Amino acid sequence: MQLSSFRRAFAIPVTCVLAATGTYLAAGCASETGTDSSADNHASAATPASPHRSAFTFGAGYGTTVAAEHAGHQWAPAGSAVITPGIQTYTQGAVQCTANYVFVDDTGHVYIGQAAHCGTTGGVTDTDGCTAGSLPLGTDVGFNRSFSPVSSPATTSTGHLAYSSWLTMQEIGEKDPNTCAYNDLALVRLAPEDVGKVNPSLPHWGGPIGLNTNGTNAGDRLYSYWNSLLRGGIAGLSPQIGESKIDDIAAGGWTHAFVAPIPGIPGDSGSALLDHDGYALGTLSTLAISLPIVNNVGDISHELAYARAHSGISGLRLVLGTEPFTPNR
Secondary structure, eight states: OOOOBOOOOOOEETTOSSOOOOOBOOOOOOOSSOOOOOOOOEEOTTSOOOGGGOSOOOOTTOOSEEOGGGSSSOOOOTTTOSBOTTOEEEETTTEEEEOOOEEEOTTSOEEEEEOGGGGBSSOTTOOOTTTSOBOOTTOEEEEESOOOTTSOOOOOEEEEEEEEHHHHHHHHTOOOHHHHHHOOOEEEEOOGGGGGGBOOSOTTTOOOOSEEOSOOOTTOEEEEEOOOGGGTTOGGGSEEEEEEOOOOGGGTTSEEEEEOSSOOOTTOTTOEEEOTTSOEEEEEEEEEOSSSOEEEEEEHHHHHHHHHHHSOOTTOEEEOOSSOOOOOO
16 A cells, blocks of 8 residues: 655654654554564674665675674663663754664764654655755754653753764765655764763663564564653653564565554654564654554664765664663563
């Protein structure tokens, strides 16, 4: 079924708690407990993304992920780290999203990911990353653990926007419609003095333990950690389990759909999604207004491959978690 789209549903201005949401017209069935697939959809820390999932080729010896202990940094303990996947991000001090994964490069810089649309200057109906307006590189992005409408903001650190798939696609003249529609990744570079505050593990679940390169099968369980300010700072509402739907072949692997008992809402945008084995699958990007609500995930193997090919960031890699993946919690 062809979906009509009003995308970028999840970035929420702090000054407007009841932000408008975008819509997809879609239908599906939700279930808290999915049936896991036994298909091998993964690449290890030493294995580059599968060629059939990426149009890009990288130099020998560079994997797309790196184990935490080999990433060149001393990470903060997971239980006391200030900056982790799942932390709230505030682009230019206003638009709230949720961070996904931690990344490093050859020069020792550390980045945390968010959705590219968190830096949009347009509205929720601006769906095409190849044409939508965006804030420039260098824009400040602040971090907060659990700001809510009834609490005072307390920015723990500030980084700056170092890569935006939207800006990059516009700069190089990207024409592929799937890439323009679904490539939704930005990287925030952390200040050197803040690196010691970072842990790359996804809160509650642990991982990621590798990179998913083949997508999902219908009924697979997916795991995430959402942190919209609309959840009121209630930590128990952040860990999420969803169930994947059938991938749209026409999308070329760029996006995946899933349903969850509590769907993603404005402010959850950018959150990391792990597959049923704890491998990084993607980043929360959009929702579909339907019964039940369907969330859509940008494929991180595609997004990372694009960033590695076009960002100018040498040796960009996703850092695996220090904590084991623990789905049965």
